[in-house]
Amino acid sequence: MKLNLRIPLLAALLGAAAYVGYKLAEDPGNQLWGRTVVAGPADQREVALTFDDGPNPPYTDSILDVLRDEHVRATFFVVGRAVAANPATVRRIVREGHALGNHTWDHPHMLVLSRAAMRVQLHRTDDAIFAAAGVRTKLMRPPFGARDFAVIDEAKAEGYQVVMWSVPLPKDWEMPGDATIASRVVDNVGDGSIIVLHDGNRGLHCGRPPLPAPHECDRSQDVAATRRIVETLRSRGFRFVTIPQLLADSARDAARHTVARSTR
Numbered sequence: 001m002k003l004n005l006r007i008p009l010l011a012a013l014l015g016a017a018a019y020v021g022y023k024l025a026e027d028p029g030n031q032l033w034g035r036t037v038v039a040g041p042a043d044q045r046e047v048a049l050t051f052d053d054g055p056n057p058p059y060t061d062s063i064l065d066v067l068r069d070e071h072v073r074a075t076f077f078v079v080g081r082a083v084a085a086n087p088a089t090v091r092r093i094v095r096e097g098h099a100l101g102n103h104t105w106d107h108p109h110m111l112v113l114s115r116a117a118m119r120v121q122l123h124r125t126d127d128a129i130f131a132a133a134g135v136r137t138k139l140m141r142p143p144f145g146a147r148d149f150a151v152i153d154e155a156k157a158e159g160y161q162v163v164m165w166s167v168p169l170p171k172d173w174e175m176p177g178d179a180t181i182a183s184r185v186v187d188n189v190g191d192g193s194i195i196v197l198h199d200g201n202r203g204l205h206c207g208r209p210p211l212p213a214p215h216e217c218d219r220s221q222d223v224a225a226t227r228r229i230v231e232t233l234r235s236r237g238f239r240f241v242t243i244p245q246l247l248a249d250s251a252r253d254a255a256r257h258t259v260a261r262s263t264r
């Protein structure tokens with residue numbers, strides 16, 4: 001009897017260990033696997049809006065309309081296959097002053113990829129972005145936020161800065177309503193926060209047959225939530241920056257602190 005219990009107990013322990021490991025791989029803040037960008041300067045009233053998984057017309061365009069009306073610049077972590085399908089939207093993102101990030105070619109779980117396969121995911125997307133808009137980005141965000149030492153090391157070897165986030169994901173993909181999405185975000189924002197919303201769904205080709213279920217592509221709640229978030233945070237005195245601006249402000253901040261320390 002005792003012996004028979006050992007196996008399920010061992011299995012449960014292994015399962016628990018795997019679960020903890022997996023949670024750590026997706027936890028946006030942990031620096032266990034290598035340094036990532038999680039937030040900006042903690043003493044500046046600025047916040048970065050980021051949009052993942054597009055471009056996904058017409059929702060990406062609607063978000064761009066909101067951002068233009070509000071004079072806000074954001075960062076779009078685009079999926080390569082969606083870039084190739086919607087190059088005009090990528091050109092508009094760049095033309096209107098927003099930043100781009102690489103969110104891989106087809107949104108795989110990078111933990112299960114070989115180093116060579118990771119490289120292909122990054123290169124194909126980089127080429128698609130360049131073909132669409134004539135620019136390259138050195139920012140990347142792993143799909144699902146899932147990363148380990150190999151993912152971060154490979155991204156860095158390719159010259160990328162890995163960008164995570166600090167505001168817990170508002171689960172906008174569950175479509176809880178734009179007011180709920182917005183309150184989940186603004187209730188958790190502080191100085192230097194990085195926010196994640198979704199203008200697409202894993203880079204699915206939503207405009208082309210065979211069409212996936214409608215809700216899989218519908219990001220109208222993110223469009224409305226974006227307006228609410230911008231209005232609320234602006235009324236609280238926040239300024240909106242792209243990730244490159246946020247990084248520049250962080251670097252300036254660090255330099256200032258270093259100077260302050262060395263002249264003390």
Ligand SMILES: [Zn+2]
Pocket residue numbers: 052053103107143144202
């Ligand atoms: Zn994603």
